Amino acid sequence: MDQRAIRNQANLQLIDIKLKELKLNEETAFTNVDLTTFTCCLTLNTCRDMMMDSEDDVMGVGLVVERQEHVVDAPTLISVKNVSVTILSRSACDDAIKMKLNIADAARVHGGFIPSKSAAPTTSTSRTRNQADNNQSEFTRGVAAEPINTFLPLYICDAHFERVQIMLEPILGYLFTLDITGYKSDQLLGLFSILGQIMNASPRNGSEREEMILYEFKRLCHAFLPRTLEYLGEENDVLKKFMAGPTGRSKAHIQNLMTLFGYIHALGIETIDESLRYAIVEELYRRHFSYIYHGTSENVISEHVQTLLYGKDDDDDKHENNETKTEVDELCYVKSKNDKTNDGHFAQHARAVLKKNEINHKIPTEKIDIQYEIPERQINTMNNKIRSKMVELLSGFSIKPVQHVLDRLGIRMMDISNEHECILLRSMLVQCLRFYSNESINGAVLNKTFFNVRTDHEHVLTVAHEEFDANRQNLT
Numbered sequence: 001m002d003q004r005a006i007r008n009q010a011n012l013q014l015i016d017i018k019l020k021e022l023k024l025n026e027e028t029a030f031t032n033v034d035l036t037t038f039t040c041c042l043t044l045n046t047c048r049d050m051m052m053d054s055e056d057d058v059m060g061v062g063l064v065v066e067r068q069e070h071v072v073d074a075p076t077l078i079s080v081k082n083v084s085v086t087i088l089s090r091s092a093c094d095d096a097i098k099m100k101l102n103i104a105d106a107a108r109v110h111g112g113f114i115p116s117k118s119a120a121p122t123t124s125t126s127r128t129r130n131q132a133d134n135n136q137s138e139f140t141r142g143v144a145a146e147p148i149n150t151f152l153p154l155y156i157c158d159a160h161f162e163r164v165q166i167m168l169e170p171i172l173g174y175l176f177t178l179d180i181t182g183y184k185s186d187q188l189l190g191l192f193s194i195l196g197q198i199m200n201a202s203p204r205n206g207s208e209r210e211e212m213i214l215y216e217f218k219r220l221c222h223a224f225l226p227r228t229l230e231y232l233g234e235e236n237d238v239l240k241k242f243m244a245g246p247t248g249r250s251k252a253h254i255q256n257l258m259t260l261f262g263y264i265h266a267l268g269i270e271t272i273d274e275s276l277r278y279a280i281v282e283e284l285y286r287r288h289f290s291y292i293y294h295g296t297s298e299n300v301i302s303e304h305v306q307t308l309l310y311g312k313d314d315d316d317d318k319h320e321n322n323e324t325k326t327e328v329d330e331l332c333y334v335k336s337k338n339d340k341t342n343d344g345h346f347a348q349h350a351r352a353v354l355k356k357n358e359i360n361h362k363i364p365t366e367k368i369d370i371q372y373e374i375p376e377r378q379i380n381t382m383n384n385k386i387r388s389k390m391v392e393l394l395s396g397f398s399i400k401p402v403q404h405v406l407d408r409l410g411i412r413m414m415d416i417s418n419e420h421e422c423i424l425l426r427s428m429l430v431q432c433l434r435f436y437s438n439e440s441i442n443g444a445v446l447n448k449t450f451f452n453v454r455t456d457h458e459h460v461l462t463v464a465h466e467e468f469d470a471n472r473q474n475l476t
Helices: 002-021 047-053 090-101 106-110 158-177 187-201 208-223 225-232 238-244 257-267 274-292 298-310 314-323 340-354 384-393 400-409 419-434 438-447 453-475
Strands: 059-066 079-089 150-153
Touching (some): 047 158, 150 158, 158 187, 187 208, 187 400, 208 225, 208 257, 257 274
Antiparallel strands (some): 059 150
């Protein structure tokens, strides 16, 4: 942070010069602005009055955010707890903070930082939700008595955006690090994370004021897309890299999927195609499994995958048992293929150990090589056993925490009652289980074993089967 502050200090000194160079045409700048709407609730100044009276003031909306310590280095993980419907000027917020600091601890005013903690994904039903804190941080309250501990700028008009653009670095620096010199370029991505969370804060077609605030902040994020792409580089565009393969979907590249949702919305994409829809749904499932099965034995994962590949209905098992009777016990999974000499030695060894009253133990001294074979299995077609396993695997997954943002983007989860989507979901779950961890996803990239479920759903099952078959042959 110290080096960051030193690096940004020079840029802060240039802000006043740049602001003075701006030319504001009062007659044309606010032609399409509803000044009644964009009036600071604390000073009662309209956006026009504010910009005429001050060279460095901007207007925005209030939020309640929670900053864990890692937000300093991972700004997309900032958590928006509440979105206000109150319009404020930045100078009014600064005055409110100064006044509140005289009577309250700083953490009670702006929220401060809380210790970093590992949390379940928002889609997990096991996720513990914090109860409302009666001592919630706030520096003021809005028109609906809602708490506010953070200021977020809006677009409003071109003239206003020009001012926001110049002042962006200290605004974002304070938003994410509580220090106006704490700006870093990756905080631009934090804006898209906040946009995604604002989208998720209220249902589609909510109140007129909520939709207005979302629209103005979307315009702001859209205007910062070129600057964001300049920081990322053309090859690291968030959406393009997400669609290119698993590397761009891992947490190493995109830590919070709300960033992706906000980025898509800022791009103005009206219709989500099936390829993007399946990629997003699959990543939601994969991150859910990453949390659920963290530290779990690989045998548990293997058992789930085998059921998805080879699961049979009970009626099918009974039918096969009635048709096929062999001399060997059919319930035995391992079939011996030892020659008679080895079998004889083993029998002699067993009798000698078990019969304690035998006087002359005849325990063979040579090494006994017990050979066995695991029969090959075929991938089964979809059946009730496999469907039941799919339902079981997704029983801990809840769409409710991200329902609003998915609805706004037009993204539907997989429908297991639809035969085609059920088939795709099977392959999707197999792939998510095989590559649920960061280590396994990196291995999939190197080995080129991660596939597009929409076009290669059968290949996903085939490759998983071949992996099990290779293990079977190694054990044989």
